[in-house]
Every structure is written in structure tokens, then in C-alpha cells.
Amino acid sequence: MKLAILPALLSIVLATLNSTAHADDLPWKAGVAKAVITPDTPVWLAGYGSKRVPDGKLHDLWMKALALEDQDGNRVVMITSDFQGVPKIMSDRVFELIKQKYKLERHQIMFTFSHNHCGPRLGDDLVDYYIVEEEQVKLIEEYTTLMVEKSVKMIGEAIDNLAPARLQQGKGKTTFAVNRRDNRESEVPEMIKKGIPLKGAVDHDVPVMTVTREDGRLEAVLFGYACHPTTLSFMMWCGDYPGFAQLEIEKNHPGALAMFVNTCGGDQNPLPRRRVELCQKYGHMLAVAVEEVLKQELNPISSDVKSKFEILGLPYLNVITREELVALQDDGNEIKKRWAARMLKKLVDGEQFSPTYPYPVHAWQLGDEMLVIGMGAEAVVDYSLRFKKEFGPGTWVCGYADDMISYIPSRRVWEEGGYEGGARLYEYGRPALRWDGTVEDLIAATVHKLVKQVKE
Numbered sequence: 001m002k003l004a005i006l007p008a009l010l011s012i013v014l015a016t017l018n019s020t021a022h023a024d025d026l027p028w029k030a031g032v033a034k035a036v037i038t039p040d041t042p043v044w045l046a047g048y049g050s051k052r053v054p055d056g057k058l059h060d061l062w063m064k065a066l067a068l069e070d071q072d073g074n075r076v077v078m079i080t081s082d083f084q085g086v087p088k089i090m091s092d093r094v095f096e097l098i099k100q101k102y103k104l105e106r107h108q109i110m111f112t113f114s115h116n117h118c119g120p121r122l123g124d125d126l127v128d129y130y131i132v133e134e135e136q137v138k139l140i141e142e143y144t145t146l147m148v149e150k151s152v153k154m155i156g157e158a159i160d161n162l163a164p165a166r167l168q169q170g171k172g173k174t175t176f177a178v179n180r181r182d183n184r185e186s187e188v189p190e191m192i193k194k195g196i197p198l199k200g201a202v203d204h205d206v207p208v209m210t211v212t213r214e215d216g217r218l219e220a221v222l223f224g225y226a227c228h229p230t231t232l233s234f235m236m237w238c239g240d241y242p243g244f245a246q247l248e249i250e251k252n253h254p255g256a257l258a259m260f261v262n263t264c265g266g267d268q269n270p271l272p273r274r275r276v277e278l279c280q281k282y283g284h285m286l287a288v289a290v291e292e293v294l295k296q297e298l299n300p301i302s303s304d305v306k307s308k309f310e311i312l313g314l315p316y317l318n319v320i321t322r323e324e325l326v327a328l329q330d331d332g333n334e335i336k337k338r339w340a341a342r343m344l345k346k347l348v349d350g351e352q353f354s355p356t357y358p359y360p361v362h363a364w365q366l367g368d369e370m371l372v373i374g375m376g377a378e379a380v381v382d383y384s385l386r387f388k389k390e391f392g393p394g395t396w397v398c399g400y401a402d403d404m405i406s407y408i409p410s411r412r413v414w415e416e417g418g419y420e421g422g423a424r425l426y427e428y429g430r431p432a433l434r435w436d437g438t439v440e441d442l443i444a445a446t447v448h449k450l451v452k453q454v455k456e
Ligand SMILES: [Zn+2]
Pocket: 115, 228, 266, 378
């Protein structure tokens, strides 16, 4: 009789142990969702300062969402996407709608984009880059509205899919990003061939975060790299190297969602470039770096999330004047000419230019182990190197969050000038030519303030 009861007792004890183990082991809730964003109308491809009419696709473009909820019910949502540049006029609409629909505040969501140059135009992003055609203006408006609706729906799905999960992280490395300010593109292949070290600051880290379910199945893998997705400049839709990397990881792990964030690659290019084989090669290199991390023992992330957000008024050096704009009407640079005419019209219509731009800064602390800093625009690599040094292991510095804006130079890059540091804000439609020299100090002060708040 006693012997017959034993197995039953044993199974109760084991079941209790098991459920305790699960609660400890799966302390988070996570939900994912995705949406195809490949345009089915001839919206032009974005970037490179010219009219780029689409000519088919290599593979689909995607937008993906990861919703996380800690053991106290605090939520954050990370969006990654194959867009070239999400403008404020688009992301603001998404933030407003998800606040109404899902009670998500701005500090709880980061809308990142890879800066993929084989992605479509959106809203007023880089508006003066392109000649103005009425039909295109209409197509972009329609596509942007469709993307706002898709984003909101996708975020809702990710929240609906919240289920017990485990979060872990690790770090890998891959080396194809080259500092494009300090190396001449035409000389890079020869330098690599001869083993001559390339110059300038780079960040070759590949941060990786995994979301796994109770049965050990990989639900999502978030990974980052600091480099422009500008391998290709042709007219076919594709995700450039991050697109290839995501496809390969998803193929290796059926059912898993691979999500890419651009970690401050403002001054980094994949070199050499301009061939599909090179794009596939860089995508493969990045996927291999992620796979190497997945084979290692990963570090668990405890179930606690704190998120803070602030809009910082980022100052221009000088706001452009009516006299300067009038003089630029005859500029030989077509982009500058279009910009000057559009800006002048604004002034004629009674608009006053603000001396600052509303710059978004995020800080998310996940457990004690992971810190995610989110920065708007095309931040140069100095920001990621600086904040990782200042905040230590487990720090992710995501550029290209919420708003495309322009390049964001560090003080060093600002002093040096050139493409990312000099007088190029007209390309982005800002009412000035340069940022003020204090932008790094101001951004760093805000980042430190928010990080202190989320670490409290
Ligand atoms: Zn760029």
C-alpha cells in the first residue's frame, strides 16, 4: 500500500518543483509580430539623392515588433524595420495612435529603422533629395499612411501575443564595417588585400538578445551592428546586408523572428560594395556572428524593465535667414536649390524657424544586465563607443530611433567637418546648415540623466 502511494507523491513533488522552476526560468512575457512593408505601388527607393524608380524585388521588406512585459507588468515595445528613414511626421502618428489604443506612452516604444537604402521613401524624409512629381507625392502619402496603420496593427498583435519567455544576451563580432570618413573607398579593396590596417573609429560588436519559450524554442533574436545598409544602390527592393542577415537567421531557426538594429553606423560603410554578392556576403558574416553567440552560454536578463524618454532641443549653429535663402536660389547644387526654394516659401507663408530640433533620447534598463540607449537620427560611431565605455557590458546604443532628422556628429566629427560633421543639414530639410558644436555634450548629458533614472 505504502509503496503504491510513493510514485504518486513523488510526481506531486516533482510537479511542484517543476512549476517553481518555470516561474523562475520564464520570468518575462514576450510577444512578437511582423508585417511585410514592400510597396506594391511605384514609390521610389529612398536615399542617394536621386529619383529611383523601383524595378522588382530581391526579397521582401519587413517591419517587426517585440513586446516585453516584466513580472510587475511594465511593458516596452521595440520595432525594427527595413525602412531607410522614418520621419517624425510618420512616427508621431504611430505614437499617438498606440497611446489611444494600447495605453503605451512614448517612453515605452522605440521605432527603429535599419537605414536600408533599398527601402522606400516615407513622408517628408529627405524631401529635397528628389525632383517633385505630383503622382509620387500622392503615392508616398498613401504608402506612409498605410505604414502607420500597419505599424499600429502589428504593435497590437505583439501585445496580444505576450506569453512567458526567457531573455538572454551575448555579444559577437564581425568586421565588414569601415570608417568611411578616414578611408578612401577606392583604396579599401587593395588595403584589405595587402593586409594594410584600415583607419578610423569602428564598432564591430554584434550585440545579441534572445527570447526563448518554455520548450527552449527560439522565438526572437534581436541583434545589432554599426554600419550603413548601403552595399547596394540599384532599384530593387531588398533589405541590404541586414535583410540578408535576418533571412539567414530565420532560415536557421524556423519560426523565430530575427530583428536588426543599427547601432550608430552614421559614419560607417560596408566596403567594398555595390554588388549583390558582397551584400549577401556581409549579411552572411553578420548572421554567422549571431549564430556564434547563440552557440555560447548566454547571460540571463532578470525580469525588470524601467524606461525613460526625453525630447531634447538640439541647437543649430545658425538658423538660415531669408537673405541667405534668396542667395541660394541660383545654387549649382540641385538639392540645395530645391531646399532653399521650399524654405523661402515657408518664411513667405509666415513660418518662423525654431533654433532647435526636438531630438528623441531613450533609456531602457532590462534587469541589472542590459541597458538600451535609443538615439534619434544618424549618430556617428563615437556615440556607441562612448556610451558602451561609460555604462559597461550589456549596453546597447541604438541609432536611427523614431526620427531620421540628419547626421548627428560627435564633437570630434563636428570639429573635423566633412559630410557627417559639416554644413549638410539642408539635405535633410532642416532650417540650418550645421548643428551647434555642443550637440554631443547636450545629448550625453540627457543620456546620463535618463540612465541614472532607469538605474535607480
Ligand atoms: Zn545615412
